[in-house]
Every structure is written in structure tokens, then in C-alpha cells.
Amino acid sequence: MTLLLTNALLLPCTPDMPVIENGWVQVDGETITATGSGAPPAIPGAETIDLSGDILMPGMVNPHCHIAMTLFRGLGEDVDDRLYRYVLPMERKFVTPEMVRAGTALGVYEMISSGVTAVADMYYFETEVGRVIDQAGMRGVVGQTIADFNPPDHKTIDEGFALTEELVAEFRGHSRVTPSIAPHAPYSTDIAVMNRVARWADDNPDVPLQIHLAEMDSEMEWCAKNHGLRPVEVVEKAGLLRKGLICAHCLHVNESDIEKMAHARVCVAHNARSNAKAGRGIAPVEAMRRAGLPVGIGTDGPMSGNGLDLFAQFGPVTMFQKLLGHSRKPMPVVEVIRMATIEGATVLGMDDRIGSIEPGKQADLVHIDLSAPRLQPIYDPYATLVYSTLADDVRDVMVAGKWLMRDREVLTLERKKVMRDALQVASAFKAEMKRIDAAT
Amino acid sequence: MTLLLTNALLLPCTPDMPVIENGWVQVDGETITATGSGAPPAIPGAETIDLSGDILMPGMVNPHCHIAMTLFRGLGEDVDDRLYRYVLPMERKFVTPEMVRAGTALGVYEMISSGVTAVADMYYFETEVGRVIDQAGMRGVVGQTIADFNPPDHKTIDEGFALTEELVAEFRGHSRVTPSIAPHAPYSTDIAVMNRVARWADDNPDVPLQIHLAEMDSEMEWCAKNHGLRPVEVVEKAGLLRKGLICAHCLHVNESDIEKMAHARVCVAHNARSNAKAGRGIAPVEAMRRAGLPVGIGTDGPMSGNGLDLFAQFGPVTMFQKLLGHSRKPMPVVEVIRMATIEGATVLGMDDRIGSIEPGKQADLVHIDLSAPRLQPIYDPYATLVYSTLADDVRDVMVAGKWLMRDREVLTLERKKVMRDALQVASAFKAEMKRIDAAT
Numbered sequence: 001m002t003l004l005l006t007n008a009l010l011l012p013c014t015p016d017m018p019v020i021e022n023g024w025v026q027v028d029g030e031t032i033t034a035t036g037s038g039a040p041p042a043i044p045g046a047e048t049i050d051l052s053g054d055i056l057m058p059g060m061v062n063p064h065c066h067i068a069m070t071l072f073r074g075l076g077e078d079v080d081d082r083l084y085r086y087v088l089p090m091e092r093k094f095v096t097p098e099m100v101r102a103g104t105a106l107g108v109y110e111m112i113s114s115g116v117t118a119v120a121d122m123y124y125f126e127t128e129v130g131r132v133i134d135q136a137g138m139r140g141v142v143g144q145t146i147a148d149f150n151p152p153d154h155k156t157i158d159e160g161f162a163l164t165e166e167l168v169a170e171f172r173g174h175s176r177v178t179p180s181i182a183p184h185a186p187y188s189t190d191i192a193v194m195n196r197v198a199r200w201a202d203d204n205p206d207v208p209l210q211i212h213l214a215e216m217d218s219e220m221e222w223c224a225k226n227h228g229l230r231p232v233e234v235v236e237k238a239g240l241l242r243k244g245l246i247c248a249h250c251l252h253v254n255e256s257d258i259e260k261m262a263h264a265r266v267c268v269a270h271n272a273r274s275n276a277k278a279g280r281g282i283a284p285v286e287a288m289r290r291a292g293l294p295v296g297i298g299t300d301g302p303m304s305g306n307g308l309d310l311f312a313q314f315g316p317v318t319m320f321q322k323l324l325g326h327s328r329k330p331m332p333v334v335e336v337i338r339m340a341t342i343e344g345a346t347v348l349g350m351d352d353r354i355g356s357i358e359p360g361k362q363a364d365l366v367h368i369d370l371s372a373p374r375l376q377p378i379y380d381p382y383a384t385l386v387y388s389t390l391a392d393d394v395r396d397v398m399v400a401g402k403w404l405m406r407d408r409e410v411l412t413l414e415r416k417k418v419m420r421d422a423l424q425v426a427s428a429f430k431a432e433m434k435r436i437d438a439a440t
Numbered sequence: 441m442t443l444l445l446t447n448a449l450l451l452p453c454t455p456d457m458p459v460i461e462n463g464w465v466q467v468d469g470e471t472i473t474a475t476g477s478g479a480p481p482a483i484p485g486a487e488t489i490d491l492s493g494d495i496l497m498p499g500m501v502n503p504h505c506h507i508a509m510t511l512f513r514g515l516g517e518d519v520d521d522r523l524y525r526y527v528l529p530m531e532r533k534f535v536t537p538e539m540v541r542a543g544t545a546l547g548v549y550e551m552i553s554s555g556v557t558a559v560a561d562m563y564y565f566e567t568e569v570g571r572v573i574d575q576a577g578m579r580g581v582v583g584q585t586i587a588d589f590n591p592p593d594h595k596t597i598d599e600g601f602a603l604t605e606e607l608v609a610e611f612r613g614h615s616r617v618t619p620s621i622a623p624h625a626p627y628s629t630d631i632a633v634m635n636r637v638a639r640w641a642d643d644n645p646d647v648p649l650q651i652h653l654a655e656m657d658s659e660m661e662w663c664a665k666n667h668g669l670r671p672v673e674v675v676e677k678a679g680l681l682r683k684g685l686i687c688a689h690c691l692h693v694n695e696s697d698i699e700k701m702a703h704a705r706v707c708v709a710h711n712a713r714s715n716a717k718a719g720r721g722i723a724p725v726e727a728m729r730r731a732g733l734p735v736g737i738g739t740d741g742p743m744s745g746n747g748l749d750l751f752a753q754f755g756p757v758t759m760f761q762k763l764l765g766h767s768r769k770p771m772p773v774v775e776v777i778r779m780a781t782i783e784g785a786t787v788l789g790m791d792d793r794i795g796s797i798e799p800g801k802q803a804d805l806v807h808i809d810l811s812a813p814r815l816q817p818i819y820d821p822y823a824t825l826v827y828s829t830l831a832d833d834v835r836d837v838m839v840a841g842k843w844l845m846r847d848r849e850v851l852t853l854e855r856k857k858v859m860r861d862a863l864q865v866a867s868a869f870k871a872e873m874k875r876i877d878a879a880t
Contacts, residue, residue, distance in 0.1 A: 073816075074823035078772040110814040276759035277827075279767040306827035307814055312755065319716035319756065327719040332518040373859055374550040374747055374831065376513075377866040379873070383514035387717075387746035391814065392832040419813055426817040433819070 002046035003027040003401075005365070008056035009381055010035070012357035013341040017334045019381055025056060027363040030401040034359055051367060055381055057337070058356050059117025059139075059364035059399060060310050061344025064210075064248040064269035064298030066123045068095075068103030070110070071426040072303035075433055085440070087303060088149070090432060091124075095152035099425050100125040104132040106422040107308050109413050112138060114309035114391035115366035117399045120246055120269065120298075120348055122182040122210050124153040127167045130177045137404045137412045139364065141246075141348050142167065143182030143210040146197055147189050157193050161200065168207060176400065178208060178348075185212035186234040187219040191227070194238035201242075208244055208349055211235065214257065215249035216280065232257040241266060244349050248298060251275055251283045258284070262291040267347040270339075272316040274300030282320040286330050296344030297336070309391040310340050318386060333382040367396040442486035443467040443841075445805070448496035449821055450475070452797035453781040457774045459821055465496060467803040470841040474799055491807060495821055497777075498796050499557025499579075499804035499839060500750050501784025504650075504688040504709030504738030506563045508535075508543030510550070511866040512743035515873055525880070527743060528589070530872060531564075535592035539865050540565040544572040546862040547748050549853050552578060554749035554831035555806035557839045560686055560709065560738075560788055562622040562650050564593040567607045570617045577844045577852045579804065581686075581788050582607065583622030583650040586637055587629050597633050601640065608647060616840065618648060618788075625652035626674040627659040631667070634678035641682075648684055648789055651675065654697065655689035656720060672697040681706060684789050688738060691715055691723045698724070702731040707787040710779075712756040714740030722760040726770050736784030737776070749831040750780050758826060773822040807836040 003026070010023025012035060024040040026033045034041070040048070071094075076086040100123065111119060118139040121129050126144040133140040144167050145151060146160040154160040164181050171179040181204075183189045183197045201209055214220070214231045223231045232253060235241050243265040250268050253261070261268075270285050289295050297313050299305045305313075314336050321331035345355025354364050368389060370378065375393065378384050397405040404412050443466070450463025452475060464480040466473045474481070480488070511534075516526040540563065551559060558579040561569050566584040573580040584607050585591060586600040594600040608619040621644075623629045623637045641649055654660070654671045663671045672693060675681050683705040690708050693701070701708075710725050729735050737753050739745045745753075754776050761771035785795025794804050808829060810818065815833065818824050837845040844852050 071817060073819075074827065075819045077820060077823045077827075078768055080768050082768065106813055106816070113814070273755065273759065276763050277768065279762035279765055279770070281763065281766070306823070309814065315713065315752065316756065316759065319713065322719035323716050323721065325719060326721070328518055328520045328522065328717065330719070373546055373855065373862075374553070374749065376546070376859060377511060377863055377869070379513075379515045379870050380517060383517045383746070387514065387517075390830045390832060392830060415813065419816060422813075423817055429817070430819050 001029070002043050004040050004043065004046050004048045005056055006040045006048055006050050007053060008051040009053055010037070010357065011055060011057040011337070011381060013058050013338065014356050014358060017338055023056065025357055025365070027401050030362055032357060032359055032361050032363050035357055054370050054395070055368035055385070056357070057366050057368065058341045059354065059366050059397065060115050060340045061296055061348060061355060062111065062116045062119045062299050062308065062310060063246060063296035063344050063347040064271055064300055065119050065121050065308065066301030067107035067119065067121050067129060067308065068100045068123055069301035069303045070107040071099065071103040071422060072429065073306055075303060075429060086433060086436060089436065090429065091152050092150070093432065094429065095124050097125045097128050100128040101132055102421040102425040104129050105413060105418045107302065108132055108136045108138055109410055109415065109418050110308045112136065112397055112404045112410050112412070113394065114311060115394040115397055116308065116310055117364045117366070117397065118345070118348060118350065118354060120180070120210060124151060126163070127170055130167065130171050130179065134174070134177050135412065137399050137402055139176045139354065139399055141178045141180045141208050142171070143180035145182050145184055146193065147184035148193055149188050157196065168204065172206070180208040180210055182210040183240065185215070185219065186231045187222040191234060191238050194235065194240050198239035208246065209240065209242070210246040210248065211240065213247040213250055214252040220252050230257060232260055236260060246347055249275065249283065250288065251281050253284065253288070258288055258291045258293070262293050266293070268293050268295040269298035269347060270295050270317065271298045271300040271305060272313055272320055274304035276316060276320065277304065282324050284324070286321050286325065294343050294346040295339055296347035297340050311389050311391050314340070314386040333380065333386040336386045337382050363398055363401040365398040366394060369393050369395040441469070442483050444480050444483065444486050444488045445496055446480045446488055446490050447493060448491040449493055450477070450797065451495060451497040451777065451821060453498050453778065454796050454798060457778055463496065465797055465805070467841050470802055472797060472799055472801050472803050475797055494810050495808035495825070496797070497806050497808065498781045499794065499806050499837065500555050500780045501736055501788060501795065502551065502556045502559045502739050502748065502750060503686060503736035503784050503787040504711055504740055505559050505561050505748065506741030507547035507559065507561050507569060507748065508540045508563055509741035509743045510547040510748070511539065511543040511862060512869065513746055515743060515869060526873060526876060529876065530869065531592050532590070533872065534869065535564050537565045537568050540568045541572055542861040542865040544569050545853060545858045547742065548572055548576045548578055549850055549855065549858050550748045552576065552837055552844045552850050552852070553834065554751060555834040555837055556748065556750055557804045557806070557837065558785070558788060558790065558794060560620070560650060564591060566603070567610055570607065570611050570619065574614070574617050575852065577839050577842055579616045579794065579839055581618045581620045581648050582611070583620035585622050585624055586633065587624035588633055589628050597636065608644065612646070620648040620650055622650040623680065625655070625659065626671045627662040631674060631678050634675065634680050638679035648686065649680065649682070650686040650688065651680065653687040653690055654692040660692050670697060672700055676700060686787060689715060689723065690728065691721050693724065693728070698728055698731045698733070702733050706733070708733050708735040709738035709787060710735050710757065711738045711740040711745060712753055712760055714744035716756060716760065717744065722764050724764070726761050726765065734783050734786040735779055736787035737780050751829050751831050754780070754826040773820065773826040776826045777822050803838055803841040805838040806834060809833050809835040
């Protein structure tokens with residue numbers, strides 16, 4: 001079955017980042033088979049959808065997330081010690097396979113609705129995450145967390161590896177769900193454990209690695225005190241600093257760190273809102289990209305960044321670099337969209353398959369409705385996407401040739417059930433927060 | 441006619457900033473006559489609207505804007521000298537009464553749609569702005585710009601005052617449109633001209649004053665070089681630093697400036713996105729508020745900030761202060777909403793009439809639909825408003841007891857006509873930008 005999407009303001013996100021007026025895209029099965037502008041080819045029996053001049057762009061990529069934390073969204077705002085005060089105790093108490101399913105479904109609903117078609121997740125009971133993503137038709141790199149701070153799903157590192165093996169067994173070779181392993185962070189996971197992950201990864205080179213890196217002041221101090229090293233150096237010493245490692249945050253990286261990271265060919269997930277909400281600072285994104293590191297735009301978990309919608313990140317991503325550079329020039333709008341699409345795909349190790357609209361790539365496509373008065377006039381569609389477009393402007397979303405959303409209705413998840421399950425699981429959380437507050 | 445809005449998650453924005461579950465509000469004519477929680481009063485003949493647990497809050501206030509610049513939105517992004525390269529030349533060429541009408545209508549449409557019910561504007565042909573705001577049923581402080589850089593609507597200062605007198609004659613005593621006078625900025629308006637405005641203001645104490653202040657590095661240098669003073673001191677010397685002066689930006693203010701401003705009882709319009717997009721820096725909002733200065737959340741013109749929706753400002757407003765303070769604590773979510781409502785009303789000099797939901801105040805109300813999965817769960821509605829709510833979640837908007845929007849349909853402006861007029865007027869702008877680029 002051939003599908004023709006015609007009359008689009010086509011942003012293919014190929015290297016030159018062109019803007020193609022009156023563009024068309026041909027999809028056969030899962031795959032983009034041709035693109036062009038002007039009159040589309042006449043293909044007997046093809047279904048044609050006229051996009052009326054609206055934007056058609058690649059599905060967006062969120063390279064760092066803890067999806068199920070949707071259920072903690074907005075809990076304990078503006079409190080400095082929320083990680084140790086609320087997050088870790090509440091995770092220990094409430095994170096179960098059921099919670100992960102409900103929270104992930106709510107988050108996947110939000111991502112599909114806002115045009116995010118691929119995500120790198122890093123949480124607990126990750127096989128559940130993979131199943132929800134699979135059923136919803138999205139694409140995901142699902143990372144089983146490995147940590148020795150007594151996380152919710154493994155009391156020992158052996159148990160953590162057992163969960164990883166289960167995850168890999170279920171999803172290895174899956175076309176959309178890629179199993180991954182995620183040692184938590186250099187401050188929270190012993191260097192011997194990180195080294196064990198590195199040796200496991202040597203035997204499983206098809207399994208992507210993820211880690212939190214150089215995120216917090218306390219992490220810098222911990223690594224200095226315990227290893228006499230910077231976080232990037234600790235990860236290097238553990239044998240983990242290697243091609244394709246998805247490094248989340250990278251806020252506190254200096255020139256020497258960036259050089260090591262570029263030499264090792266790691267990838268970066270930048271989480272602008274999460275870093276700023278915590279008052280932590282601004283990652284040197286321009287410097288990392290100049291060094292050749294691919295940088296994607298992540299949301300972090302919704303307790304840190306509150307949402308999974310990349311449009312809410314775009315303004316901060318460019319504004320923060322402009323503030324750092326004291327100029328309007330850093331991080332131009334077109335570079336923000338490059339990061340959200342093809343560069344994010346590179347971070348996920350999937351740039352051969354997704355991230356741009358080109359013949360041979362998977363048909364992961366997003367249609368943006370431009371009819372809202374707040375979007376007009378449009379002189380530069382990249383500026384429109386970065387500064388004016390809202391999640392609700394996303395009208396249709398396709399992954400691997402299959403519609404996940406049409407006319408703003410998600411087709412692969414039941415909205416009422418998603419909401420009911422989420423609110424039911426979360427119903428005890430507020431009382432627990434109050435109990436913690438009362439007890440301290 | 442009595443109207444009862446019932447079953448609301450009521451945020452009245454009174455001094456304690458309470459959250460009232462199952463709240464109700466009674467409106468008679470233009471005025472809020474009673475509020476409460478639980479069962480509403482039984483009033484024969486009253487119309488009752490059940491808000492199903494959704495948020496009901498005061499209409500929001502945008503204290504600094506150049507509304508008609510909607511038509512320049514997204515033009516010339518990421519270029520450092522855009523003010524002198526594009527903005528001023530294009531304004532000289534294109535700003536006409538027709539352009540101001542079309543651009544203002546597009547912006548007013550956007551504000552009503554996003555729950556902004558009162559605005560302070562500062563532009564050219566300001567009588568046209570007042571008329572559009574009046575016809576759309578909004579509330580506005582409309583400021584005729586006075587400047588000696590040959591602005592689009594007056595060749596001489598006498599002409600600028602003549603325009604102001606016309607504006608005042610048309611709107612003095614109007615219940616929703618307040619005429620205002622706006623000397624442009626200390627770097628762009630001679631100190632003698634500012635002093636003439638101050639003397640005019642002595643004779644017209646009911647007319648609010650607006651000015652751009654301490655916004656740019658070049659302004660600091662200009663004031664030092666030409667007056668040996670800081671911008672706040674130049675305005676003070678001109679006799680303009682007085683109670684109620686709306687000072688936009690106030691980015692470069694030190695302790696001494698803040699003390700002078702607080703002593704004079706001026707008001708501040710903070711424009712987080714506009715300041716950051718220009719790479720200019722972060723205004724010391726926390727310090728100004730600690731000194732007792734009321735600070736509202738402005739959008740600036742849509743060429744600088746790209747939109748007129750306050751929800752897009754809330755994240756930056758709190759994140760920037762957290763970055764400045766290197767902590768999660770500065771600018772808590774509840775303070776952001778205070779600034780967007782009652783504190784913004786204080787900046788406009790209207791806190792006796794609007795900005796909170798209390799008996800005796802004007803019925804300027806906003807109903808936020810909470811049904812989107814991306815808003816759930818809700819532990820703290822202030823966090824939901826600051827980090828998760830989008831303009832499109834605004835469902836109904838009332839000003840002075842009259843619905844301006846119902847079920848997301850603006851009732852007082854014709855959407856198709858607004859869009860057609862805006863795009864027609866703006867149709868020549870892109871070519872002019874290309875001409876400027878080619879000529880330089």
C-alpha cells in the first residue's frame with residue numbers, strides 16, 4: 001500500500017536542513033520511498049493526504065527520560081533536597097511493575113501527542129517499559145538501571161543483571177524496542193559495578209549503554225573525594241567511556257572532559273529544563289557540538305522537567321546558550337530542530353534508520369497544524385517550531401508507516417484507561433509526601 | 441443577571457494564594473459579588489456553569505508589550521544587530537494605522553485565547569491599539585510612544601504629544617482602555633524630552649507612564665558616556681522616576697538603582713524570554729521583589745519574545761531565578777502565578793479592580809481545562825500552571841462579566857478576518873528583509 005503526503009511545508013532534516021515548499025513524501029509499508037516538491041507522482045491505488053501547506057517533519061527524539069515518573073510530576077517543587085527527601089524514598093515505596101506500566105503509558109501518550117516518536121528511557125522494571133512502548137507503536141531504547149543504592153527493583157547487582165538479561169531476551173532483534181543497560185551514575189554506582197557493566201557490554205555490543213554524567217555539584221565533590229577524579233574520568237576508568245554511550249546532562253564538563261568524550265565518541269543528552277529547574281546551571285552545548293559530539297534534546301523524568309514534550313524544551317535550549325554566549329547568535333533555531341531530529345537519532349544510534357525524511361528511512365513522521373493565529377505569520381518555519389509551536393499543534397504522528405495519532409486522537413492507547421490507571425496508582429503519593437513532611 | 445461558576449479548583453490569588461477545592465464564584469453584571477466553597481447559594485433565575493473541577497483563576501496581566509509586532513514574529517532570528525538592521529528600518533517603512541490595527545488584532549486574539557485579559561501596550565498610532573482592544577472586550581493600558589529617533593508616527597515631539605492628546609481625549613474615563621504615555625527609553629529619548637513628558641504627566645496624573653529601562657549593555661554605555669549616570673539615574677534626573685511608572689526590563693539594576701526605584705514606588709515589567717533570546721542576561725527579580733517593587737510578567741513585543749502567551753514565560757521566569765540563585769528555591773511556582781495575576785494588576789495600577797477573585801472586583805476570569813493527560817496528576821495546581829499548562833488549555837475567558845471566549849472560540853474577533861488582514865499586511869515583509877540582507 002502506497003501513501004502520498006502532499007502539499008507540505010517539508011522539513012526533511014537532511015544535512016543542509018532545507019525548507020521545501022509544496023513538498024511531498026511517498027511511503028510504502030514502513031519505509032519512505034521517495035520525496036520531492038511540486039506535483040507528486042501519479043501512483044495508481046495510492047492513498048493521498050493533502051497537508052494544506054502544514055509542516056511535515058521527522059518524528060522527534062527524546063534521548064533521556066524516566067518515563068514512568070509522570071506519576072510524580074509536580075510533587076515537591078521548589079525544595080532543594082527533593083532527591084533524598086522525596087524521590088528516592090517514594091520510589092522505594094511505590095515503584096512496582098504496575099506503577100511502571102501506568103506511568104509509562106501516561107508518558108507515552110504524552111510523547112505521541114507531542115510528536116516524539118523515539119525515546120531513550122532509563123528506569124526500573126524496564127521490561128514493562130518496553131512492552132508499553134511496543135504496544136503503543138513507538139520506538140524506544142529501554143535501559144534497565146543498575147545501581148547499588150538499593151533501588152526499587154534489585155537488591156543486589158546480580159539481580160540487576162538478571163533483569164537486564166530478561167529485558168534483552170525479550171527485545172533483542174525487535175524492530176522498534178532496543179534493550180539497553182544503564183549504570184545509574186558515577187556517584188551512585190560503585191566503580192567495580194560500572195566495570196562489570198563494561199565487561200558485560202563487551203559481550204553484548206548490540207546493547208546501548210546509558211548513564212547520568214557530570215550533573216550535580218555533589219557528584220563533582222564525591223568523585224574528587226573518593227577517586228581524586230572528575231566524573232568523566234571515573235567513567236573512563238571504569239571502562240565505560242566508549243562509542244555510543246548516552247551521557248545524560250554533562251553539565252560540569254571542562255575542555256579536557258569534552259576532549260576525552262569526543263575521542264571516545266560518546267553521545268550527549270542535554271536536559272535544559274531539568275538542569276535549570278534544579279538551579280544546577282547550563283550545559284556547554286555549543287562547546288560539545290563544536291568538538292563533534294552529537295547532542296540530543298532530552299526531557300529528563302517528569303518529576304525533574306515536568307513534561308515529555310520537546311517543544312517546551314526548545315525555548316530554554318536556545319535561550320540558555322544565548323545567555324551563556326551573551327549574544328543572539330548561539331544555537332540558531334535551525335540547530336535546535338537538527339538536535340531534536342537527526343542529531344537525537346544519532347545519539348540513539350539510529351541515524352541510519354530514523355531522524356530525517358529520506359528514501360530508505362523508516363516512515364516516522366509528524367504533521368504540525370499551522371492554523372493557530374499564534375503561529376502566524378511564518379517567515380522561518382524553524383523559528384515557528386522553536387518559539388511558537390505548542391504540543392497541541394501536532395495533528396498526526398506516524399511511526400514505521402503506521403499512524404499512532406490522527407487528527408489529535410491517539411490510536412494506539414485508550415485515553416480513558418491510561419488516565420484512570422495513572423490516577424489510581426498515584427492516588428497515595430500526595431499523602432505520603434505529607435507524611436514525609438510531618439515526620440521531618 | 442446572576443451567573444454562578446461552580447465546582448472549580450478555585451485560585452483566587454488573594455494574599456495567601458489559597459487553593460480552594462469545590463469553589464464557586466458569583467458574578468452579577470460586571471462584578472464578582474461572592475465566592476465560596478462547597479454548595480453554592482440557591483439564587484432563583486441564576487445561570488449555573490459547572491466547571492467539573494477545572495481551574496478558575498483571575499485573568500492574567502501582561503504588563504509590557506508591543507502588540508502589533510506580531511506581524512514581525514520570527515523575522516531575522518539569531519542576528520545580533522537585528523534592532524538597527526531590521527526592526528527600526530522596517531518599522532519606519534511598514535508601520536501605518538492599518539498595520540497597527542491588523543497586528544494588534546492578531547495579538548489580541550492570541551492574548552484572549554491564552555487567558556491574558558489585561559495588557560500594557562507601548563507602540564505607535566496607539567489610538568488604533570485602544571480601539572482594537574476596546575472592540576475585543578479586553579482591558580488595556582495603551583501607551584503612545586514618544587521618541588526622537590524619527591519613529592513611524594511622529595516626526596517631531598510636538599506631533600508625538602498631539603497623538604497622545606488625541607489618545608487621551610478618546611479614552612479618558614473609559615472603563616477598560618486607559619490612555620498612557622510612553623517615552624521610549626533613556627538612550628533613545630533626549631533627557632529634555634523626558635522632562636517635557638514629566639511636566640505633562642504632572643498635569644495629567646490619571647495617565648500612566650511607561651518606559652524601557654536598563655535593558656541593554658549599549659544603553660548602560662550610552663548613559664555613562666552622555667550623562668555620567670546609570671539609566672535609572674537619567675530617568676530620575678528627567679523627573680520621571682515616580683509612583684506607578686511602568687519600567688520594562690530592569691535587567692541592569694544594582695542595589696542602589698533598586699533602592700531608588702523602590703523609594704520612588706515605580707513598577708517593573710519583567711520580560712524573561714525577550715531578555716534571554718537577546719543574550720542580554722537575567723533581571724534580578726528576586727532582589728527587586730524583596731525591595732518591595734511589584735513585578736509583573738511581560739512578553740515584550742512578539743519580534744523579541746515571539747508570543748503573547750504568559751504560559752510560555754512561566755518556565756523561564758522561575759528557571760532563570762533558580763539559575764541565578766543556584767538552587768531550586770528561588771521564585772516558587774506560587775509566586776510566578778502571583779506575579780501573573782494580582783502583582784501584574786498592581787503594575788498596571790489596577791489592583792483595586794482586577795487581579796484577584798474577590799467580591800467587589802471586576803469579573804475577569806479564566807477557566808483552564810485540566811483534561812489533557814500531560815497535566816496529570818495534579819498535586820499542586822500552581823506547579824501545573826507554571827510547568828505543564830499550555831495556552832490551548834484555556835477554555836473560557838471573561839472580562840468585566842462578558843465572555844470573550846467560550847469553549848476555545850473567541851467571540852469578539854472574527855478569526856478568519858484577523859488572519860486574512862494580518863497575512864495581507866505582512867506579505868511584503870520577508871522580501872524587504874531579503875532586500876536589506878542583499879544591500880549589506
